[in-house]
Amino acid sequence: MSLLQIQDPKKNRLEVVVGIDFGTTNSCIAFSDDAKPFVLGGDQKLLPSVLSFDEGKWQVGKARGISIASIKRILGKSYDQIMASDAIDPKLKEIISHKDGTLKIKVDGKYFEPIYLASLIFSELKKIAERHLKQEIKKAVVSVPAYFDDRQKSAIKQAANMVGLDVIRLIQEPTAAGFAYGIQYKDTKGQYLVYDLGGGTFDVSLLNIQGKVIQVIAVSGDDMLGGDDIDHAVGKHLDISLKTAKKLKELVSPSKDATVDKTKLTWEEYEKIAAPIIEKTIKLTSSVVGLSNNLRGIILVGGSSKSPLIKKMLSKFEVEILEGIDPDRAVALGAALQAENLSRAKSHILIDVLPLSLGIEVMGGLNDKVIMKNTPIPTCVKRNFTTYADNQYAIKFRIIQGEREFAKDCREVGFFELSGLSPMPAGLPKVEVNFMIDADGLLYINASESISGVNKELVVEMQNLNQDVTDILQESFEKAEEDLNARILKEQILKAEDLISKVHKILHKLSKDHDLGTFIQRLQDAIESEDTKRIKEAYETLEAKFTPICLDHFNNQISKLLQNTKISKFD
Known part of the structure; x- marks a missing residue:
């Protein structure tokens, strides 16, 4: 049967x-x-x-x-x-x-x-x-x-x-x-x-x-x-x-x-x-x-x-x-x-x-675009960031969308804080941030710092969006030249201020006096004038005067470290 x-x-x-x-x-x-x-x-x-x-x-x-x-x-x-x-x-x-x-x-x-x-x-x-x-x-x-x-x-x-x-x-x-x-x-x-x-x-x-x-x-x-x-x-x-x-x-x-x-x-x-x-x-x-x-x-x-x-x-x-x-x-x-x-x-x-560029606010309020408009999705982009001050224990991330050069002119998507960083000199922490957009166009962000071992997933706190996307794109087109010039100026100022800070830090460590005060003041005056060409010229002059002093300082430091050290130690 x-x-x-x-x-x-x-x-x-x-x-x-x-x-x-x-x-x-x-x-x-x-x-x-x-x-x-x-x-x-x-x-x-x-x-x-x-x-x-x-x-x-x-x-x-x-x-x-x-x-x-x-x-x-x-x-x-x-x-x-x-x-x-x-x-x-x-x-x-x-x-x-x-x-x-x-x-x-x-x-x-x-x-x-x-x-x-x-x-x-x-x-x-x-x-x-x-x-x-x-x-x-x-x-x-x-x-x-x-x-x-x-x-x-x-x-x-x-x-x-x-x-x-x-x-x-x-x-x-x-x-x-x-x-x-x-x-x-x-x-x-x-x-x-x-x-x-x-x-x-x-x-x-x-x-x-x-x-x-x-x-x-x-x-x-x-x-x-x-x-x-x-x-x-x-x-x-x-x-x-x-x-x-x-x-x-x-x-x-x-x-x-x-x-x-x-x-x-x-x-x-x-x-x-x-x-x-x-x-x-x-x-x-x-x-x-x-x-x-x-x-x-x-x-x-x-x-x-x-x-x-x-x-x-x-x-x-x-x-x-x-x-x-x-x-x-x-x-x-x-x-x-x-x-x-x-x-x-x-x-x-x-x-x-992706219909609008996705970015993050960086030093000076600038928009650092991470994923550009019209990028195919799903996608994942990795970026590295670091601290700008000594012994900084946390980094705040402000996530933005838009095509403008400054974060204030873009719309905020969310923000979060990566805290618990170990005390370290500025620039030493290595923060890796992964931006992931899935097939639905939804955003996920993960940030981690390798030395401290801290990790944070983004919990988006959505903000009120008071502009239509069309207005955002139209405004970015109309303001493109103005924004670009403003960004170039801001980057020049940040670069100049960073150089002045480094000069003061090195000169403070030297016993010998170096007369750079005139050149520092000239660069500070140029910054206040907000004249890009003037800032560039004053920056290059101070940098040219400071570079030999800086190299001499580091050579002396290395010589002191190597004093009485046998060559066989490096074998």
């Missing part, structure tokens, strides 16, 4: 990892099998990112009772940032409070944290996937705007974690869309630009797609610019509700005017209202296009990119505009492909980049 081998079908079932596009206006969840991604859900398959509080309960996807839209726009933002931003819905600002120093939203006398509200959207997406795939979903790849910082990325991960989703990877939204095109359209090879205009954010990425390898070359964007801004502008111009303004925006076209609830919007009116907002995205796009040596096409992503006006304004780049994948679903499909790639050992390779 033959034996039957009985197996539990659940035991051999591959773990399902989904891809999630957590959007400002709509959210979407997808799954990929055998490199064939598809969106999960009902007929619509897009979940409006709207939360409603009705009869004491929160509901997702429908605007009724007290409703909240665009929750993504305030994740990771400070109270002051939100209140100062024109991009945040005034109605949302009215219910935001700063209770007990924590940002919360007050609804019906109760307080809710933004991360909790975002988690409700993730919960609904998780339910959609579980209903469709008929099994529990525990892991996901989640998309984020290219210009979200660590604080915002962490908020999205926390929101997903709250409903039992382990985020195995964060993927930049335009990168995910490019991934979808690269895998699904085999003839999509070469350099492509992804233009991603969502409801609340704008991202643009330059990708090099070569078969199974997709490399991000450069990114730009604005995390407070999106289609919602056009809705607000239309609503303000016509003095109508946002809901009506949005419908008018979606219906109007060059061939026909739009009418909703007896309110009419002509194409000419729409162009005048929307063009200034879209022009901001075109400027950012131009900066990235300039980095391409052979642009093949532009991939449209995000529901707001469907506007005929955007296609018209993008035509200036004279390349093909690709719409083979629905712009509303491209990001979710790409995230699903990456989920399959990571969970089932596929051979596709995705190489992302």
Whole structure:
């Protein structure tokens, strides 16, 4: 009699990892099998990112009772940032409070944290996937705007974690869309630009797609610019509700005017209202296009990119505009492909980049850039530092992001202190600092000093970020020459002050007088004048006078040490 081998079908079932596009206006969840991604859900398959509080309960996807839209726009933002931003819905600002120093939203006398509200959207997406795939979903790849910082990325991960989703990877939204095109359209090879205009954010990425390898070359964007801004502008111009303004925006076209609830919007009116907002995205796009040596096409992503006006304004780049994948679903499909790639050992390779340079504040308040903007990630960079004063027992590290030459003009990411150093002369301690950025774009720092044996992991204390990334890049470009001249001056001053300190230290040890006072004073006067040329000349003069004295001093010291020492001792 033959034996039957009985197996539990659940035991051999591959773990399902989904891809999630957590959007400002709509959210979407997808799954990929055998490199064939598809969106999960009902007929619509897009979940409006709207939360409603009705009869004491929160509901997702429908605007009724007290409703909240665009929750993504305030994740990771400070109270002051939100209140100062024109991009945040005034109605949302009215219910935001700063209770007990924590940002919360007050609804019906109760307080809710933004991360909790975002988690409700993730919960609904998780339910959609579980209903469709008929099994529990525990892991996901989640998309984020290219210009979200660590604080915002962490908020999205926390929101997903709250409903039992382990985020195995964060993927930049335009990168995910490019991934979808690269895998699904085999003839999509070469350099492509992804233009991603969502409801609340704008991202643009330059990708090099070569078969199974997709490399991000450069990114730009604005995390407070999106289609919602056009809705607000239309609503303000016509003095109508946002809901009506949005419908008018979606219906109007060059061939026909739009009418909703007896309110009419002509194409000419729409162009005048929307063009200034879209022009901001075109400027950012131009900066990235300039980095391409052979642009093949532009991939449209995000529901707001469907506007005929955007296609018209993008035509200036004279390349093909690709719409083979629905712009509303491209990001979710790409995230699903990456989920399959990571969970089932596929051979596709995705190489992302760092959107802003990462640096550390050094002597004189200068920005010592450690990892440069557009460096492929994940990456790890090692740098060595030392002390500038004798018997220094601790070193404070201030980690910054930005392109400016001085730390004060960059935004602070975090700081920590490496303490417990053994008393040593300045310059002797050897502090090794490892900067590690993972595939999610999250930062980890480890610092150690070999002689003292002390070690410290960075615990980032995120600070309020009061500038948009776009402003940071624009300001760094405008101030580039001024900053460079200021840096050269500061470095000259630091170098001159160090020489004066060394001269005083050596002269103090000598019994014989050396008349260097005039040259020292001349260098000090040059420092006060802040004249780079004058400082350089005075420095070189003092250095020329001091070098023979210094060499003579060290030769005498060595002679004393070697006196009465037999040569055989060195054998």
